[in-house]
Amino acid sequence: MAHPNRWEPKIVAFLCNWCSYAGADLAGTSRIQYPPNVRIIRVPCSGRVNPFFILSSLQKGVDGVLVSGCHPGECHYLTGNYSARRKFALLKGLLEFAGIEEGRVQFSWVSASEGVRFAKLIQKVTNEVKALGPAKRLVKTPPQGVLHAAAHR
Amino acid sequence: MQQLTDEIREAARTLLREKKVDVVIGFERGSLPFRRRPCFVRKEEDAERLVWDGWCENTLATYLPRRKEKAAIVAKGCDSRAVVELIKEKQVPRDQVLVIGVPCQGMIDRAQVEASIASGRLKQSEDGPEFQETARRSGLLLDCCKTCTHPNPVLCDVPVGERLPEKRQDAFADIEAFNALKPEERWAYLNREVEKCIRCYACRNACPLCYCPECFVDASLPQWVGKSVDASDTMIFHLMRAYHLAGRCVACGACERACPMGVDLGKLNRMLLKEVKDLFGYEAGLGLDQKSPLATFRPDDPESFMVNP
Numbered sequence: 001m002a003h004p005n006r007w008e009p010k011i012v013a014f015l016c017n018w019c020s021y022a023g024a025d026l027a028g029t030s031r032i033q034y035p036p037n038v039r040i041i042r043v044p045c046s047g048r049v050n051p052f053f054i055l056s057s058l059q060k061g062v063d064g065v066l067v068s069g070c071h072p073g074e075c076h077y078l079t080g081n082y083s084a085r086r087k088f089a090l091l092k093g094l095l096e097f098a099g100i101e102e103g104r105v106q107f108s109w110v111s112a113s114e115g116v117r118f119a120k121l122i123q124k125v126t127n128e129v130k131a132l133g134p135a136k137r138l139v140k141t142p143p144q145g146v147l148h149a150a151a152h153r
Numbered sequence: 154m155q156q157l158t159d160e161i162r163e164a165a166r167t168l169l170r171e172k173k174v175d176v177v178i179g180f181e182r183g184s185l186p187f188r189r190r191p192c193f194v195r196k197e198e199d200a201e202r203l204v205w206d207g208w209c210e211n212t213l214a215t216y217l218p219r220r221k222e223k224a225a226i227v228a229k230g231c232d233s234r235a236v237v238e239l240i241k242e243k244q245v246p247r248d249q250v251l252v253i254g255v256p257c258q259g260m261i262d263r264a265q266v267e268a269s270i271a272s273g274r275l276k277q278s279e280d281g282p283e284f285q286e287t288a289r290r291s292g293l294l295l296d297c298c299k300t301c302t303h304p305n306p307v308l309c310d311v312p313v314g315e316r317l318p319e320k321r322q323d324a325f326a327d328i329e330a331f332n333a334l335k336p337e338e339r340w341a342y343l344n345r346e347v348e349k350c351i352r353c354y355a356c357r358n359a360c361p362l363c364y365c366p367e368c369f370v371d372a373s374l375p376q377w378v379g380k381s382v383d384a385s386d387t388m389i390f391h392l393m394r395a396y397h398l399a400g401r402c403v404a405c406g407a408c409e410r411a412c413p414m415g416v417d418l419g420k421l422n423r424m425l426l427k428e429v430k431d432l433f434g435y436e437a438g439l440g441l442d443q444k445s446p447l448a449t450f451r452p453d454d455p456e457s458f459m460v461n462p
Contacts, residue, residue: 051396052369052377055389059379072452082450085459089432090399090425090447092458097332097424098392099340108460120462137340140385 009063009129011038013122014053016046016081019070019111026115034119035126038066045069047080051091054105058138064104064129068121071109081109100137103128157205157255160313161227164253165200168225168311174251175222178213179203187263191216203227207290210260212407214361218244225311226250229257231297231405233306234438235361238401240308241441244364254306256317258290259298266293296419297406300325307439325427331420343421347387349414352380356418357394359411362401369393395421400429400446403438 015021021042027034043049046069054065067088075081088107096102106125110118165177181192181202189208193216194200205227213226214235228236233252239245300323305316331339354370357363369377370390378393379386395402395418404426408418429435432455433446 052393055392056377059385059389072456079450082452082454083447085454085456086433086447086450089455089458090428091396093428094392094396094399094421094425096336097339098343098388098421099336099338101336106460107458108462117462121460124460124462138385138388140379140381140383143381 007134009037009126009134010061011064011066011122011125011129012057012062013038013040013066013068014043014046014049015040015110016048016069016076017042017044018076019074019109020046020068020118022112023068023110023114023118026112027118028115030115032115032119034122037126037129038122045075045077045080046084047075047077047087049084051087054091055138058100058104058135059140061135061139063132063135064106064125066106066108066121066125068108068110068118071111074111101132103132104135154206157314158203161205161253161255162200162203164311164313165194165203165225166197168251168253169194169197169200173223174225176220177203177225177227177253178216179227179253180205180209180211180213187261187266205255207258207261208263210263210295210406210410212359212361212405214239214405215359215407217250217361218364220245220249223249224251225253227253227255228306228309229255229260230301230304230306231257231403232361233308234303234403235405237308237438237441238362238403238445239364241443241445242362242401247441251310252306252308253311253313254309255313256306256315257298257301257304258317259294259301259304261290261293262295269293295406295410297404297409300423301404303439308441325423328420328424328427332424343391344384344388346417346420347391348384349416350387350391351414352387352390353413355411355413356408356416359407360398361405361407362398362403363394369397391416391418391421394418395425398422399425400433400435401437402426 015024024040046067049067057065069081069084072081092105095105108121110121168174177194179192180189182204183190187208189204191211191213192202212232212235214232217239233254236252240247302320302323357368378390402422412418429446435446
């Protein structure tokens with residue numbers, strides 16, 4: 001367990017149903033240890049990930065976003081990950097150009113048989129996001145009342 | 154200039170007389186100095202209203218989507234590239250538009266001229282109700298015209314005037330310089346720019362390629378962008394506005410000119426122009442047979458940005 005008083009990053013991972021999600025599953029069933037900082041959201045394909053998902057995550061105060069899909073050539077929908085790769089190349093460049101720290105938003109490929117790779121990936125991403133510290137840029141400050149309500153939840 | 158005006162009028166008269174088009178979209182003199190306004194000519198005798206000079210900055214291609222009638226458009230290099238993109242994206246049928254292509258020497262930046270007159274740097278003599286200007290055009294061009302590399306119309310049905318020599322490739326020196334700054338400096342600069350934004354969406358409305366019936370900023374189910382005054386909402390609007398134009402932006406500068414608050418919209422647009430060119434070797438609007446970069450892919454697309462644990 002993480003130390004209760006120490007800051008731990010929250011990372012959202014969008015994993016495609018056919019490869020990366022199954023890879024995460026394999027890592028779990030194989031009892032491979034990886035940091036518990038990651039919150040997995042299953043999506044049909046990496047091509048399904050709308051750039052707004054990533055920006056909304058950052059806006060809601062997530063410290064890191066990871067998107068992972070099938071390796072090139074192995075997409076369940078044949079070309080979804082190829083389209084995603086082009087979209088992400090531009091998005092990552094744009095966010096970093098705008099001053100979002102390199103490493104906040106990351107992309108990777110993990111296949112269904114790569115439980116070990118998945119665990120290593122999460123380890124690597126978590127370490128990098130930890131080194132960056134809590135996300136500040138692009139985080140939306142809720143209006144005062146909402147903040148108050150959230151504190152008492 | 155007068156010769157180009159005459160040629161444009163003649164082309165418009167011919168097209169309307171021969172009933173090849175229902176309307177000619179061009180520029181006419183407005184009531185303000187240094188401004189020409191869009192003009193829709195439907196009758197042959199009205200072709201006299203059309204003018205051409207250094208103030209014809211608006212991107213007329215914005216008026217093409219969803220137009221029921223067959224139109225001819227007076228197009229500079231950038232307008233013609235926007236028309237190409239609109240045809241490619243099936244917003245304008247090819248047989249519904251005729252391009253009167255005008256080689257463009259670059260349009261003049263009104264703000265700079267006004268500032269030069271105010272500071273007395275630009276000599277002016279009052280001659281009736283209008284000014285006579287004496288200035289070097291190249292020094293007063295709009296930013297997007299200074300970096301323009303395709304001054305000649307790409308798509309041209311009715312050529313007007315002499316073709317100009319193609320310009321040198323844009324080196325994106327401004328983007329390189331900005332990228333050399335630290336991330337926090339870039340963030341601070343863009344935040345300062347974005348803080349000016351009043352979310353009027355004039356940039357979107359002026360853009361020839363922002364034609365979506367429902368824009369993401371107007372959508373409420375799901376609501377992609379918050380409507381609050383929080384800086385993050387405005388920043389996300391600006392990031393996504395630029396992103397939605399990646400590989401489609403023809404660098405006409407309409408968004409920047411439309412902005413009433415002077416937000417540096419070109420930064421993000423130009424960054425993506427450069428990125429699309431570097432990564433996918435693509436420039437928007439250069440040909441009807443080119444596939445848009447985000448509508449296609451190559452198995453060996455660059456992926457050095459991806460994590461490989």
